[in-house]
Amino acid sequence: MRDLITKELLKYNKKTITLEELETWIPSNSLNYEQFAQLILSFEEEGILEMVKSKGRNTRTPSLAYTYRITKQHLKKDFHEELKSYRLRLHPSIHLDSYFGLDPSQWNSDKPYLLLIHDYLESFGFPTHEVPAPERSVELVGDEKWITDKHGKELLERIGLWTAMKIIPVSDPLMFAVNPSVLTQKVQKHLIVENKTTYQALVDSLSDMDFSTVIYGSGNKIIKSIEQFHRQLPLPHAEHRFYYFGDIDNSGIFIWYRLNEKVPVHLAMPFYQACLDKPSLEGKTNQRMDRAAIDVFLCLFTEQEREKLLAVLDRGHYYPQEILKTSELEHIWRNATWN
Incomplete structure (x- = not known):
């Protein structure tokens, strides 16, 4: 009681x-x-x-x-004493500092898994090869869904072992076409496009461009699938430069913003500027606006362009990628300066 x-x-x-x-x-x-x-x-x-x-x-x-x-x-005195005792019992690489600031219920929930991780490290040490999350999940706690669906990733991050466990992120494969003629260059340029129509419009021109890949972002999926890039295109000595072209609406801007938080991604500015020369379309009024994303996006444009973009978004208008025809996309891609 x-x-x-x-x-x-x-x-x-x-x-x-x-x-x-x-x-x-x-x-x-x-x-x-x-x-x-x-x-x-x-x-x-x-x-x-x-x-x-x-x-x-x-x-x-x-x-x-x-x-x-x-x-x-x-009230937490006994709890803190318990944490101190487990510091001495558990493998020294398992860091418990974060639990001192958490509710004891989190500790009680995590403790059975911490004991299993301790047993794994005592028996096998740290893994030397990367394996998919479900496989590592079974090895650690006997449940293939623990890492991906049951907060196992958060627990491993909490105790400072996520990187050491060499876990391949669970995400869809990155979808892209490759231009083999430029893969020996020091700087590798990659164009990410949000929608399938734009990808299909550009892919046949890739071999004529100074770009290594054109990547189909598939909307929000790119935010996770970009994690697979270096595994799917292992060029360890190259400098990779990513460009992004998406719809000019709240959703498209937010996708770029989130992606840019994970890996530096330039806006494919020549495409965006070409869109601004077109009349905007009505619609997309149901999308949530992320103010931080909009502000960062707008900072990359001139003052005149910012005013136009804000007016378009405030009216509930947008520019889909498809507003640029295939011939226009190819011309811009071929003739623009990509720094």
């Missing part, structure tokens, strides 16, 4: 609690008043519950305060 009260106190958001509220946490008929009182008094003695003097105490025996002030620092 003490563990139940402790758990509820840790979740409780207010600084004070009434005796009546404490009583509601006890299952009916599980304790008589004397047993309940002794339990609450034990929390008083440890400084976890402190009487609010202005509210007074009841007249029953043993006497309890009508209202208590909660001191969670004392």
Whole structure:
């Protein structure tokens, strides 16, 4: 019953609690008043519950305060002592520092998996080769979905072992066409396009361009699938330069913004500027605007271009990639300066 009260106190958001509220946490008929009182008094003695003097105490025996002030620092004392003891028990590479700032329920949830990871490291040490997440998941905890679907990745990051476990990210393969004639160059240029129509319009021209690949981003999928790039096109000594061309709408801008957070990606500016010479289209009013993404995107344009883009987005208009015909796309790609 003490563990139940402790758990509820840790979740409780207010600084004070009434005796009546404490009583509601006890299952009916599980304790008589004397047993309940002794339990609450034990929390008083440890400084976890402190009487609010202005509210007074009841007249029953043993006497309890009508209202208590909660001191969670004392409440977590046992929890912190447990963490310190596990620091000595677990493999030294398992870092527990983050748990001191988390709710004990997170520790209790993670502990069985930490013990399994400890056993794995004691038996096999650190892996030397990368394997897919489900395979490593089975090796570590006996559940192929633990890393991908059951917060296993978050736990490994929490204890500082995600990189050391050499896990191949689970994401769709990156879809791209390759221009083998330029793969020996020091600087490798790659054009990522958001939509399939634009990819198909450009892929037949790739062999005539100074680009190594044209990549089909498939909307949001590129944010994850870009993780596969170096595995699918291993050119260790090359300098890779990515360019992105997507729809000029809230969604297309946000995709580029998120992708740019993972790997530096230039806007394929000649394509975007060509779109701005066209009349915008109505629609896309149901998309959520991400202000940070819009601000970063607009910073890359001239003041005049920014004003036009803002006016287009504010009206609920947009520029789809398909506003540029195949012949226009090929001409721009071939003749623009790609720094």
